[in-house]
Amino acid sequence: MRVCALVVRIWRQFLHDKRTLMLMLVAPILILTLVSLVFNGNTYKPKIGTVDVPAMVTQRLAHEDVSLVSYSSTNSALEALKTQTIDAYISWQDGRPAVVLEGSDPSKNKAILLDLQQMAEASSRGPTGIQPKITYLYGSANMSSFDNFGPVLIGFFAFFFVFLVAGISFLKERTTGTLQRLVATPIRRWEIVAGYVAGFGLFTTIQAILIAWFCVDILGMMMNGRLINLLLITLLLSITALTLGTFLSSFANSEFQMMQFIPLVIVPQVFFSGLFNIDTMAVWLRWLSKIMPLYYGADAMRNVMIRGKGFTDIVMDLAVLLAFSLVFMVLNVLTLRKYRHV
Amino acid sequence: MLGKGSREEGWGIQVSHVDRKFGKRLVLQDIHFEVKPAEIFGLLGPSGSGKTTLVKLMAGIDRPTSGTVVVGGVQMPRLDMLGKIGYMAQSDALYAELTAKENLDFFASLFGLRGRGRRRRIEEVMELVHLTDSMKKRVSTYSGGMKRRLSLAIAMLHRPRILILDEPTVGIDPALRVSIWNELRDMSQSGTTILVTTHVMDEAEKCHRLGMLRDGRLIAVGTPGELKANANVTTIEEAFLAFGGVRG
Ligand SMILES: Nc1ncnc2c1ncn2[C@@H]1O[C@H](COP(=O)(O)OP(=O)(O)O)[C@@H](O)[C@H]1O
Ligand SMILES: [Mg+2]
Numbered sequence: 001m002r003v004c005a006l007v008v009r010i011w012r013q014f015l016h017d018k019r020t021l022m023l024m025l026v027a028p029i030l031i032l033t034l035v036s037l038v039f040n041g042n043t044y045k046p047k048i049g050t051v052d053v054p055a056m057v058t059q060r061l062a063h064e065d066v067s068l069v070s071y072s073s074t075n076s077a078l079e080a081l082k083t084q085t086i087d088a089y090i091s092w093q094d095g096r097p098a099v100v101l102e103g104s105d106p107s108k109n110k111a112i113l114l115d116l117q118q119m120a121e122a123s124s125r126g127p128t129g130i131q132p133k134i135t136y137l138y139g140s141a142n143m144s145s146f147d148n149f150g151p152v153l154i155g156f157f158a159f160f161f162v163f164l165v166a167g168i169s170f171l172k173e174r175t176t177g178t179l180q181r182l183v184a185t186p187i188r189r190w191e192i193v194a195g196y197v198a199g200f201g202l203f204t205t206i207q208a209i210l211i212a213w214f215c216v217d218i219l220g221m222m223m224n225g226r227l228i229n230l231l232l233i234t235l236l237l238s239i240t241a242l243t244l245g246t247f248l249s250s251f252a253n254s255e256f257q258m259m260q261f262i263p264l265v266i267v268p269q270v271f272f273s274g275l276f277n278i279d280t281m282a283v284w285l286r287w288l289s290k291i292m293p294l295y296y297g298a299d300a301m302r303n304v305m306i307r308g309k310g311f312t313d314i315v316m317d318l319a320v321l322l323a324f325s326l327v328f329m330v331l332n333v334l335t336l337r338k339y340r341h342v
Numbered sequence: 343m344l345g346k347g348s349r350e351e352g353w354g355i356q357v358s359h360v361d362r363k364f365g366k367r368l369v370l371q372d373i374h375f376e377v378k379p380a381e382i383f384g385l386l387g388p389s390g391s392g393k394t395t396l397v398k399l400m401a402g403i404d405r406p407t408s409g410t411v412v413v414g415g416v417q418m419p420r421l422d423m424l425g426k427i428g429y430m431a432q433s434d435a436l437y438a439e440l441t442a443k444e445n446l447d448f449f450a451s452l453f454g455l456r457g458r459g460r461r462r463r464i465e466e467v468m469e470l471v472h473l474t475d476s477m478k479k480r481v482s483t484y485s486g487g488m489k490r491r492l493s494l495a496i497a498m499l500h501r502p503r504i505l506i507l508d509e510p511t512v513g514i515d516p517a518l519r520v521s522i523w524n525e526l527r528d529m530s531q532s533g534t535t536i537l538v539t540t541h542v543m544d545e546a547e548k549c550h551r552l553g554m555l556r557d558g559r560l561i562a563v564g565t566p567g568e569l570k571a572n573a574n575v576t577t578i579e580e581a582f583l584a585f586g587g588v589r590g
Binding site: 002004005006008009012013016017176177178180181182183184185186187188339340341342 | 401402403404405419420421422424425427429431433434435436437438439440444447448449451452453454480
């Protein structure tokens with residue numbers, strides 16, 4: 001079968017090109033490890049200075065997750081704040097606490113204010129206060145932000161690397177004249193497209209298994225659903241990326257021009273894939289996310305990994321990805337007409 | 343089933359009143375000639391005269407703007423004819439990161455060759471172009487001449503009835519050039535129709551018949567002897583200039 005011939009050739013090219021092989025297998029793992037290290041770290045412990053604060057308050061503060069430093073005057077506390085030795089200081093004025101924040105990092109600001117709020121609540125509530133009981137429908141109290149956007153990252157890597165490698169490989173087929181040579185053989189146009197999809201598809205399956213295994217078993221990313229569903233999403237996502245990459249490659253004349261599609265095609269998808277809250281965007285922007293494959297991939301990934309949902313819950317997302325792939329495949333076959341008319 | 347010709351008869355090529363335009367530009371103009379079965383037909387013309395464009399029409403990867411190209415009794419382009427035609431493009435279209443053997447394997451399986459027959463045929467063609475020792479080397483390490491020879495080997499791989507070679511001997515040293523021409527002669531004797539383009543005049547002498555192409559027009563067709571006699575000159579080069587309206 002001619003499709004098989006193409007698959008074998010693509011695999012042999014992969015095996016000869018160790019760098020690309022490493023890029024596709026090792027790079028995602030490396031980046032995911034880094035990201036998990038960055039976002040799984042302990043929550044930030046604010047450093048707060050105190051100036052003449054009553055002992056009772058300092059005790060309460062010590063209950064929260066902060067480190068306290070005592071200063072003799074507001075001036076010395078202010079100096080410490082300027083050199084960023086502390087993140088905020090509390091002084092006592094007219095029987096009320098006054099807080100000055102360093103303020104340049106919103107996440108630190110939030111952490112300090114939260115601590116102070118909790119302290120204030122604790123002191124007003126007294127021993128008999130009502131403590132709400134909190135349960136989580138999905139996720140858990142100790143779910144990290146890495147658990148939250150990890151699924152998006154897996155989808156992103158499935159998309160990005162295949163898009164680039166398949167696109168460039170198809171582009172090279174065109175620029176080195178082998179495509180012209182290929183169409184002088186009895187291979188059909190759809191067989192060329194099918195061969196690419198099968199060859200790269202097989203390879204990305206391996207990539208997907210490796211990334212999924214590494215994220216779940218080594219990095220301990222939250223995984224409440226079934227692995228097979230995760231792999232299915234990754235596979236469909238990378239076939240979408242593959243067919244889009246090969247299609248767009250016919251509008252590029254060099255590898256560099258292929259790279260220019262990254263800010264145009266890849267980066268916007270990241271913004272709309274749920275890394276940022278879509279619901280706060282303008283309505284027309286939200287509509288834009290509906291034409292982005294990664295949006296559906298990430299949605300399905302989160303449903304499986306965080307919410308533990310099954311096949312029937314992600315089937316719509318999968319169907320959309322499949323539709324994307326089919327459309328791109330047909331476009332691929334049509335653009336190949338440029339190289340042979342039959 | 344596929345064509346009317348049989349192996350014994352061999353296949354011919356009929357090009358009838360072919361024009362090929364790129365945009366508004368007329369690159370081939372009213373080309374009309376015939377390649378007879380089992381002959382070696384040479385297309386001679388300076389660079390830019392339209393040889394490659396014409397050859398692509400016969401190889402079935404391009405379509406004339408007007409006129410017809412018939413190969414083995416079938417009007418081109420036709421997908422099912424591509425398996426009967428061997429085509430060597432002017433620029434080497436090889437997968438540089440693969441070895442020669444892997445390149446051959448790939449094209450052989452596209453043409454449906456398999457198993458022991460395929461292995462034997464690959465060895466045969468590589469011997470023919472003197473590359474047996476470099477079979478396992480990556481094509482990226484090949485010299486220009488070696489790539490040319492590998493392209494030729496690939497074009498002959500599936501024993502095509504029609505062999506179309508676009509400037510096959512560029513960059514190949516004289517000794518090997520002689521042996522390749524001997525092989526082409528053998529193939530034509532056993533029934534293969536061969537079409538070669540060249541801009542090297544002494545190579546033109548080796549063809550059974552010649553077509554002279556200039557600025558997209560066929561200015562003369564005939565055996566080398568006829569062409570020289572008609573122009574009343576002693577070399578093909580002079581004949582070309584004479585037919586082109588330039589008296590040397
Ligand atoms: N795809 C194309 N688009 C536009 N012009 C072309 C194309 N292919 C060839 N040409 C033009 O046609 C002319 C003949 O080219 P070609 O057939 O390659 O000549 P040769 O093979 O004899 O050197 C050249 O002037 C070339 O620029
Ligand atoms: Mg040419």
